[in-house]
Amino acid sequence: MPEALRIKDGTNDSKVNELKLLHKAVTKNYNSELDLFREYLSIGCKIFSLETGIVSRIEGNTYTILAFSSPLEGLSVGQTFALEDTYCREVFNANRTVAFPNIGADKRMCQHPVYVNMKLESYVSSPVFVNERIYGTINFTDRKIRNEGFSNHEFDLIEIMSNTIGRFIESHQYKDSLIETNEKLNQLVGIVAHDIKNPLGNISSISEMLLEDVDDEDTRKYLNMINNISNYSIEMMENILSSSALNCGKITLNIQECSTEKLITDSWQTIDHMANAKNIQHIVNLNGIDTINVDPNRMKQTLCNLYSNAIKFSYRGSKIQTVVACKNGATTVSVVDSGQGIPREKIGDLFKHGTHTSTSGTEGEAGTGYGLPLVAQIVHLHGGKIEVESEEKKGTTFHLHLNGGG
Secondary structure (H helix, E strand, O other), X not given: OOHHHEEOOOOHHHHHHHHHHHHHHHOOOOOOHHHHHHHHHHHHHHHHOOOEEEEEEXXXXXXXXXXXXXXXXXXXXXXXXXXXXXXXXXXXXXXXXXEEOOHHHOOOHHHOHHHHHHOOOEEEEEEEXXXXXXXXXXXXXXXXXXXXXXXXXXXXXXXXXXXXXXXXXXXXXXXXXXXXXXXXXXXXXXXXXXXXXXXXHHHHHHHHHHHHHOOOHHXXXXXXXXXXXXXXXXXXXXXXXXXXXHHOOOOXXXXXXXXXXXXXXXXXXXXXHHHHHOOOEEEEEOOOOOEEXXXXXXXXXXXXXXXXXXXXXXXOOOEEEEEEEEEOOEEEEEEEEOOOOOOHHHHOOOOOOOOOOOOOOOOOOOOOOOHHHHHHHHHHHOXXXXXXXXXOOOEEEEEEEEOOOO
């Protein structure tokens, strides 16, 4: 904008009030781009005393209205124009903030289609940059001549608006990109895990068959090693598949009233071979709670992971308890062991993906590191929360706090 069109800044009081108004908008949390656009347009119309405000998107030679605040008829969100037929072509060509306080007095601009058709006399606009390229504009205009011109302070204000809008759009694009990348990664992980799981199952089955017919001690030792490693890998693949499905939103819960005793018994029977190998007993205390409202398949998966974890860290000949309690309509299922416990510094990371917290069990058993994060995902999907209490050399208790009870 020619320097002749700029004027000296206004009073300090007015500038302070305008900055307060803009600061309030900048620091506010917005649920969507449209909410941000509307707030800035409302504030801009007040600050600049101009009747119409528009946030636009410029793609090639197409100008699209993303949001507007105006008494003028005929404007709508999504409406498109040729860029050449808008005042914003001046901003796009100049690549900077542009203002005209009296367009009718400008020999070139008074021939512009907008002026000819609508007689919009005053105009100020700033480009919105996203990733260092012009994304669009935020602009304000009026049918009245602005005799006082536009001040440097007003230039600063509209550029704060355009910069903030640009950063907001960038952050949302980055977030959307991360979500898309994460979804693709989860899909790829799921495909790979599924393809690996089947041959691992075959290896496990074959090794078990051979163990039934082999007497040689060394051969049995290596077959047991193959069987243990394949079973460990299958467990890891199953947890990866479930976690990937949850992250991709492919799993929805089928909440129903379940027998508490049957759910616990079925879950324990799935892994009781592990407990038998260490001579570990299972004690159940239902406290009269006969039913529980959960997805039976997912909750069985949750309990199996917790039982497997408890057995791994329990000493030979010890006991594992499952205790069910109900308070204020909420049910808590607790899995209690008296094993080696968890170091205090590791408790905070137990349920985080990508954090290696797995350690060897009391008899050298390996862990996948995927079980507990999956447990937390399933519990949260139920609208509940998981809590852990542990003391080294004394044992660990996992509490599943669920909303449904009987």
